[in-house]
Every structure is written in C-alpha cells, then in structure tokens.
Amino acid sequence: MAIDLTITAPDVTTAAVAGRAARHRFVFLRNGKAITGVAILGFFAIIAIIGQFIAPYDPDTLGPDIMQPPSAAHWLGTTNLGQDILSQLLIGTRGVMIVGFAAGIIATILAIIIGVSAGYAGGVVDEVLSAVSNIFLVIPALPLIIIITGQLPGGGEVVISLVIAVTGWAWGSRILRAQTLSLRKRDFVEASRANGESIFRIIGFEILPNLTAIIVSSFIGTVTFAILSQITLAFIGVTSISEWNWGTILFWAQSNQALARGAWWWFVPAGLCIALLGMSLALINFGIDEFINPRLRSTGQNAKAMRRRGIVARIGFTPVVRKR
Amino acid sequence: MRFLARRFIFYVITAWAAITINFFIPRAMEGNPVDALLARYQGQVSPDAIRALTVLFGLDKNQSLWDQYVQYWQLLFSGNLGLSFTFFPTPVATVVQQSLPWTLGLVGLSTVISFFVGTLIGTAIGWKRGTWADGLLPVATFFSAVPYFWLGLLAIMLFSLTLKLLPAAQGYDPGLIPNLDFIFIGSVIQHGILPALTIVLSSIAGWMLGMRNMMVTVTSEDYVSVAQAKGLSERRIMFGYAARNAILPQISGFALSLGFIVSGTLVMEMVFSYPGIGFVLYQAVSAKDYPLMQGVFLVITLSVLVANIIADLVYTLLDPRTRQEG
C-alpha cells in the first residue's frame, strides 16, 4: 500500500504560491510528471468506459482452453475454468475506477467539510474535529473496513465506497485544516472578515479557491487509498467475489493456486495494472506538490543544458562556469 | 512535557474510541451473525462463553445500551475477548496472544528497517539532487504504487517456486517443535526473510520519497546555508543540519502512516501464510468468525497506538521545541 508522505502539509511560503493558483489553476499540467500521470489515468478511464465493448469474451463464460498461457486467441491466457483473463481485466477496470472515484469524492467532501471548519472555526471546534480526524488516522483502516464490511450484508460497490470513504477522509482533512488555518490569518481573509462578509462567502470565495491544489492533491491521495483498499478487500475475499475487478481476479488466482501451478499470466497483469494506475495517481500528485512547493521542482528540466555547460548543481558551492 | 501529556491524553481517547467503535459495530448491523454461529455450535459452547459473546455482540436485546457498555468494559478488563470459532474452542485472547509475537517480529522489524534504510537513501538523493540519483525517483514511485501483497506473490513465484531459494509459506518448518534451539531459530529466520524483504521493498519507496522531499525543502533553509558558510564538513552538514531537521516530519509521518503500513503488512502475512495476526484475521474473515475479527481489530489498533507513543517519544527526544520547559 502506498504511503503517501509526499503530501506533507506545505509550509507558509509555499502557500503564497498556492494563492496564485486561482489564476493559473491548471498550470501544473505543464509539469511532465503530471502529464504522464494524467495520460495513464485517462487511458484507464477510457478502458473503464469501453472495456465491456472491446472485451473479446464474456469474463464468466467457461471455455475449453484451461490454464492456457497467453496466445493469439487469449492474449493474457485463461483461468483454470477457461475464462479469458484479458476480458476479466478489461471489464474489471470499471469496478476499480468507480469505487476509487466514488470513495475519493465522498471522502474529499467529508475532508473539506471537517478540515475547513476546523481550520476556520478554531478553538474548541478545532480541537474536537482535529482529535476526531487524528483518531481516524491512527486506527488502522483495513482491519476496520474488514470488520465493517464483514458484518454488512452484500458488500457491493456502493457499500464498499461508503465504508472506504468513512475510514479514509482523515488524511485530507488534516492537510486542509492546516492550510485553512494559515489562510485565515492572511490579509485578504482578514479584510473580508472585517468587512463583515458572511462566513459562507469568505469560505466559498476566498478560502476554497486557494485550497484548490491541495484539495485535488488530497482527492488523488484518497483515490489511491480507496483503490488499494478495494483491491485488497477483494483479494482476501471480504467483498463480493462475483463483481469483477482486479482484486477479484487476484482472489481467484490465489484460491486456485495459480502461483504453484506457474500461471503467472493469471496474476501479473492485474498487479501491473494496479501499479500503473497507482503510479499515475502518484505522478499527478508529484506534479501538484511541485506546483505548490516550487523548491521540490527537480532541476531535471535543465539537465540537458547543465550537462552541456558542465554545471554540477551542488548545495553550498555555486558553480562557476565561464563563458568562452 | 506538555506536548507529551497532550499526546498521551489523545492516545487514551483514541483507544477509547476504537473500543467503542468495536462495541457499536455489531450492534449497528441488522441481524446478528453470531446468533447463527452459536446455533451451529449448539451444545459445545460453555455457558460462560455464551455470556461473554452475548456481552460482546449485544445478543441480549432486553438490556439497556448503557448496561451492555459497562459489561463490555468489564469483560475487556478481564482480558476476555470471547471465543474463536475458527480455532474452536480456543478463546480469542489466546489465539491473539500466540500470533502477536510473530507479527511484532516480522512487521515490526521490517518496518523499522524499511524506515531507516529508506530515510537514509532519501537523505542521499535529496542531498544529491539534480544528479543521477534522481533516476531512482521513477523506480521508487512505481514501487510505492504496487500493492504489498502482489509484490509478495511475485517474490514467492521468483524466489521459492522458480529459484527454490526460500520457503514460500509458514513461519517455520512444520516438522519442528517450537523451542529456542538453533535449528528452530534458523528455520524462523529462513522463513522470515522473504516476507520481510517484500515488506521492506514495498514500503521503502514511501520513506525514500518523503525524506527526499523533506531534504530538498530543508536544504534551502538558512541554517543549512550558514552551515555551508561555516565550512563544516559535508557529512556534518548533510546529517547534522539537513537530515537532522528533515527527519522530524518524517517521524510524525511515520506515526501517522503506521495504520496504513500495518494494514498492508497484514495482507502480506496472508499471502505468506505467516502465523501472525494478519493471517489469523484472514482465517477469521474466511470462516466469518466475528469474535476473532473484532478481537484482532482491537489488538492491532492498540499495538499501533503503542507504536505511535514510541514514535512520539522519539520525536520529543529529537525536537527540543516540544520539550520547552514552562
């Protein structure tokens, strides 16, 4: 499971840059990492939509070719019951994306409500809300999700999204609270307050626009968390094993000893898809991080020019490169 | 010390919250699965055990919620977590007691190793920013996105099934009797290497990236420039000035992410059939053994809390600002 430490709360200097975010909201998309991330994510989003139309077989239908390695007929091979793994993968993409994004959206809304209120209200409200979100952060989410879903009847996508959202909002809330707190002390917010503008106006027009980058970043982080949780739950068989997603594929592979039988094609593609999707989300978040905190920007864009001019950027020793 | 006192109060509240959540979850559900279990094991369950399960799962609908809650606490304080149906008729507490040391050994050790090694590598690539070291970043990103358990599957395929180097499952050779001799300990180590390596490999990337970003942020602080201007040795600036400060947020991050990490490593135990608490949870889930699931959740949460307290103590030792007297 990814430990997303990269969203450490940005410090005050960086927030000044975030303040400009309102104007150049999508500037971060010029960042190479973010572009790669968005491209991969877009690819999976398209698969989620068209997957069921381009899947060559029905994922449940049993076929005569049992445990076949990849071939022309079955690009990613078959299961022990002769089901086509590529079709399972294509059709399972939708479940992954729906749960990931549904849980991400619900959790982010919760995070905004709780985090922004805590940061804006301060005082006792802040103490209580912060304590609640810290409690949710500290309690290990997966066992909690397991005992909740385990005792819920059904275990369909909607229920899973809800449970994941309820256990996964705390991280975003913490970051949003810290940022709101620092925004609240800024001149422009103080000024609106002095002008007697309503709280909703201040939050809606002064604070939220300045939080955009961080909200997106925490949304992406939550989606990652949700996808990994859902797949893990499916893999250990807590959720419905009849709804296809990448975790279900891995569940069937594991329970039919795919490993011992050497059927690598059964579980490698699903895992690679998870890793790729997770990586795309991480890349988008790196892009946002570098956008919020310019210090993180890799000197990579200049790498070519630096090599050409023989510059070695080092801390504490300014390069001396004389023009010829 | 105020900082520690505040944290301590927070942990007490968190423990209370976790226990209370545990109390309410089965009561919030419609229909009670434990009733069904009891029906199945009718006649085999002792009256004492039935009473405990009644308290734990709120089977007696005639009692007031408050009475149930009080009794629930009394039960917990007597160390009674009910009866496991998977390991019938072993009490949950015993099952947990037997499996917890395995988890602490495997997960605890590999998490700490991963944290230290990852932080060290992150320190280096953050310091050497803009050199070849940046090439590690995409690799690290990939590994940080891979689910732990899938990496475990790959490791088993590669190292046990194909290369036949290390055992794929269990905590020790099943032919051995657990005692403290060299053969047994050797077997434990041999069985632990693969899961431990997998945990390290999948969690290390997060620490690397986190520390790298903190290093990059810290190296532009004034006090690092001052250290350079003072002409201190590179090692001293890198570790004593930059990393020494960059590690502080890393440690609070460690505390906060423990929940995530532990979740991931539990699944790892499932993949390796490691006799730890994660595997017990897996068995409980498969057998719909609710008392065991709830007991495991409680114990895991409390262990994470203890780990958090340790992380906080370390933080207090490292950051003088939290120790401000008066």
Added chain:
Amino acid sequence: MSTVLPTPATVKTGEPVLQIRNLVVDYGYGDDPTHVLREVSLTLNKGEVLGLAGESGCGMSTLAYAASRLLPPPGIITGGEVLFTRRDGSVVDILKLSDKELRAARWNDIAIVFQGAMNSLNPVYRVSKQLTDVIATHRPALSRRELDDRAAELLELVGISPDRLRSFPHQLSGGMRQRVMIAMALALEPQVLIMDEPTTALDVVMQRQIVEQITDLRERLGFAVIFITHDVSLLIEVADRIAIMYAGEIVESATASEVYRMPRHPYSDGLLGSFPPLHGPRRELGGIPGSPPDLAKPIDGCPYADRCPFAFDRCRVENPALKQTVFADLEPERLVACHLHDLPLAKVPVQLTRRPA
C-alpha cells in the same frame, strides 16, 4: 584565551582585502537565465566598513553570497574574479579554489551574518554546539574545555550572558539570535565580515545597540565589514565607504560623507531623498516613483533611465560605465555610472554637482 585570539591586527586602511572584479551572476541554468549581477566590481579595504545600499531586489545579497560561492541553486557565476588577500599577504581567487580549500577558507577568511538571521540557527542544536562546531572544525587542536571557554567568551563579547549557551534557538529572542549569529561570525576572527541586513527585523533600540556593538567590535578586532542594508541613513553613521547598487550594478561608490552630502548619481540622490536627514532642516520625503526593472528581461542602456528625471537619449541606448567624474582630483575615491557627468558641467542638474568642501 590568547590561544585563539591573536592581538588585533594593526589596521591599515587603503590596502585591499577583498577585490571583486567584473563579477557576473545569473539565475537559471537554462538558455534564458536572469542576469542578476552584470560585471560588478567592488573593493573592500582592510579594516573598513563598506556599506552596500539599494532598493530591494537590486542584487545586494546576491553579490555577497556570490563572492563566497554560497549562492543557492539556480544561481551560477559566469564570469569575474574574487581576490582575497590572506593575512600572509598572498592573494587567492575564491572562484578558483577547490572545494576542500574553499571549505577550509570559509569562516576563517570571510564570515557572513545572513539576511533574516532569525532562521540562521539550527533549531535542534544548543547555542553552544553551534558556536563550538565551527571552531572545532577549523581548529581541531583545541580541547573541549577551550572550545567551551571560547564560546562563553564570544557570547560575552556581544553582550549575552554565558548561561545562554545551554539554550536552544527557540528560547532566545530575535535580538539575541541576531547577536548569537554575530558572535558566531567572530568565532574565528575573520578578516572580512559580511552582514546582510543584520538589523532589519529588530526594533529601533535594538538596531542601535547592535550597530554600536559592531562598530565597537570592529575597532577592537580590526576586521573589515560589508554592511548591506536598505537604510542609507544608518549606513552614513557606520560606514566608511558606501556603494549604491541598482538593478545588479554598482551605480556609485564613494566615502560615506561624500555620498551623503553630495550624491552624484540621480539614483543615489533619489534614494537619499527617501530617508529623513540626520541633521539639518527637515525636508519633504520623496520616494523614487516606479520600481527597479525586471532583471529577467534584457535591459538596453542605463537600467535607471526609465525612472530617472534627467534621462536623455544616450541613456536609453548605452549603459554608462563606472568611472570618475570631473571632480576626480577633489574626491579620488568616487566612481559614478552616469552619462550626465560626461556633459558640460553647466548642463548637469545642480543637485548632482555640489562642490566638495
């Protein structure tokens, strides 16, 4: 503690200790860098206080850090030399030193009190450790006892009680932190002390105390100082000579009283006009309208032309060189970069041609 403290060098002024020649500094490694310093030359003599003044963003800090190669990325030095005269009389180019030599020379030769000294102390170490680690690095022969004694002595030098050695930076007030930085800068008895706005964050009383302390220490220990500030009136009190910077260039340099009483560059004149006079009748304060040019864009002609009330055609096409004026024999120290002084005296605005007394 005579082991560390040699008797103050007999201050001989007029002998250069630090000569910056044609220093060029860019920000950005790519093909389109910002030219922040353009051929800056500056000489610091032994034992003197050289004031560096200008508006914010004119490159004063950049000059100071580039001279010691401490400029953070993406700063890069693309030309010039920085000659330092050692105590033994040998002259080295700091820009040509190897890393090892540079490390050894740092703080020994040139010490810096950074702009914003608030964050200059490592928050996790005690004051004593931060004072002694630098001494221990450069004077490995000293014992623990000697190091501790020296640290206590340094704190006393700047008027802080030695019990403060056991404090962490967050336990000190802003003024104390500033003084600790000054004490630290003096730890190795450097020949040159660069102070980048050492008093900006402090209240007026504290400013005064610190400035007096620096002047006093300079007299006792005999180091030379580059004192960077926006506050020209402060400079006139402490500095022997003043250099005025504008948009990455030095536009005027002369002795403090010359600059104060008869500025020759329109920018110096404007800058002085924005501070209340120390003595004499009050006059109306006039800031300079407009703001310094964006260094990221190429500048044609004199960078000040757009804001200069006296600019004429030549100013917009040709950047004036720093050179002596017609008053050269009366004020040999003065250099000015302004085309006005090439004009016949009668055509130069009167406020720029006040006669030396």
